[in-house]
Amino acid sequence: MNMREQALETLLRINYEKAYSNLEIKQVLSGHSMKDEDRRLFLNIVYGCLQNQIYLDYIIKQNSSRPVNKLHREVSEILRIAIYQIYFLDKIPSYAIVNESVNLAARIQPQAKGFINGVLRNIIRKIEKDGKEFKFENWNNEKEALSIRYSVPLWIVHKYYETYGKQTAEAIIPLLNEQPPFTIRCNNLKISRAALIEQFEKLGVEAVPGMLSPMAIHLHNLGVFENSIEETSLYKEGYFTIQDQAAMLTVERLNPQPGQRVLDMCAAPGGKTTYLSQLMNDEGAVIGRDIFPNRLKLVSQAMRRLACTNISLQEQDGCVYLEKDKESFDKILLDAPCTGLGVIRRKPEIKYHSTKEGRKELVKIQEKLLENAVNYLKPDGEILYSTCTINKDENENQINKLLQKYPNLKVLPDKNGNDYTYTSPLLDGCDAFFMCLLKK
Template sequence: MFNTREVAIRVLSEVQDKGKFSNKALQEYSQIDMSLEDKRLLRELVYGVLENRMYIDNIIKSASNVRMKKIHPMILQILRVGIYQIGFMDRIPAHAAIDESVKLAKKYGHKGTIGYVNGVLRKIDREREKFFLTEIPKNMEELSVRYSHPGFLVDLWIKQFGFEFTKELLKANNTRPLLNIRVNTLKIDRENLLDKLGKYDLQLIRGELSRDCIKVLNPENITDSKEFKEGFFTIQDESSMLVTEISEPKEKDLILDVCSAPGGKATHMAQRMNDKGKIIARDLYTQKIKLIMENCKRLGINIIEGQVYDAGIFDESLRDKVDVCLVDAPCSGFGLLRRKPDIKFNRKSEDLETLVEIQSQILSNSAGYVKSGGKLIYSTCTLNKNENLDQVQNFLIRNPEFMLTPIELPRDIVLSETQKYGYIELYPHIHGTDGFFIAKMTRK
């Protein structure tokens, strides 16, 4: 029988050594018999270590007489979890964190590692002021270590956004976002869903940017609820919901979503169309299309047709036929670091150039699908001008028949001064959403 800290080190090991996403690795251990309090502790330990891994590793390098590469992988995870508890969790006494770490070292190490883990953690606890940084970061390298973001990304953001903006963005990336759910208006309205979910003692807040959004402060087991299984809501960040607000799909429209999985934006558009018209939802893999169609079945949506298709190849059969073409492009995902902190360690600077080329090809193909007067929507869940505004501007130079179109949001919401120019950029530390970019273009 695993205890909570043991599950945490196993999940962290699978994330680092097997390249699994943290949410998927946690899901695999979800069947273990744990109390709600232990499940919360598990998530905090896993995400806390991932969010602060570079910072924690810097402490290990300073406190240990063994080089990082020489530390056994499981012992390294034990140290990380122990240090996180000592330095970041006031409610757990340091002696308890150390004792539990030593017990795990007995199980996963040998006699020498038991004393090593005990000695390193006790040294860090005794000399906290030495090991835990208190000075305000003054340069790129200090920002990178303090907020555990790779140097190439911090450097990129400083160049694009400035030092102070980047510092606040990094801090926000290490906070925990609220779960956002989207009301399925084909089955229920927001107020009635609030009433139904309120019976589960859930703490709920109405989203301010999308009229279909509800934010959940304590979402444990919400997908086990009758309301979820019957398709009254689905999980989607409010930033993604804005794609539908900006696209303004209408009944009887023909919509093409060229990179659709898992189908959140396509199903939201279907809601706004009152399930009348047609949406073609495409993706590269059969399994992803199957997931889209399963979501459609649960939500009671009939107008979506799933197709396995490569967005990088032009489909002549759809030339000049589409009212709205959505390009939710494959991207670096740097806007999702609050939800998927492991992305920080999976992306390399050289990946970005390849992604920009892929996005450019998909955008060029998608332009040919849009009818005269139709809309082309380009969105990403990243914060990188090369993948966002620069990508759109380069596309417009190559395709002068398209133009950016001013964005008007419900209730005259103004998220950014750039709305009047046809695009918006969303940031965790400013808007409280995932980092996101949306551009609205119209074919003349």
């Protein structure tokens, strides 16, 4: 199949059938034999169109007689694919992109061939006259300009300003369309970080220690391993797992100790659960719970591969209180379900799919999970509450409500004296996470 047609099908499933980009792409790559250059083009187009969708639609609007939301879905996606290539991929001549797009339309939506050809040629003429660069100086509202150029819905731009302040938000927002570092966590139950770095270097992969976590390694120039890292013997033998440093920091901040009884309330897919075990030297007990049995299977697979034997898995809705667990855990990790606004780089469709109703429902779920966590905690025990979002309603505001309801709780400040810790891509390229450590 033509790579642009495959990208079109994938984008249609993500944008209109609410498929997850990472799962959809993984399925395509595993189900098709592709040359390396075709694989790169496919990934470039799919992620590029998702990351830049608002900007691409803005360009269509400037050059089309019809609004984007009135176009047939296949037509709008064909235009997005073409415009992304014209603006962001320098190796493909514009005339070739136009011809490919018209040919694709001929197979998918033949009545739109002339319209697509006309819009794309208008865009090329405008580029020849004015260039490709987005002119921020022409905008009176800097937040609107950032929203369009970096394809971040305006309400999310406001959230970043609210959380990080103007200067930091304006530095982070352009990074939301950048590829995040490929970061792994060394499993020191089996190998040291230095020894694992040496093993990767023997494979011709540049391995650089992460700056935030003692177990983090950034992998560069992966080459043939770029999309098959899980097929390497190092992975299969459990020497590492793929995890961002922000996720590692949440577990490190909780600081579980060997011999303790620790609960992970939302365990799947198991990255943090297995790190709890790792930091406990596989001693004591980790109880990993999740509501979905299929996702618990992922945790089980990770446990076996990483040789984490002190983990017990339970299919359990964290919102349902269990009286038997009252004051029975030394430490609790609650990495709560959230809007995911801090991992937009990895799942760019998140920024388009979030709804106000969905956000309100998540806040209710988080409140219930936090209340249950407090009741499960032993006196003098600790809870680490974390999210991968920057929405204060899911973060600081949740903690403030909890403290009012449970005055026996107190916040333990981080090493910088902050009650609330935020990470961001400005910190060694990691995701934007929120975390707060509470003591009973």
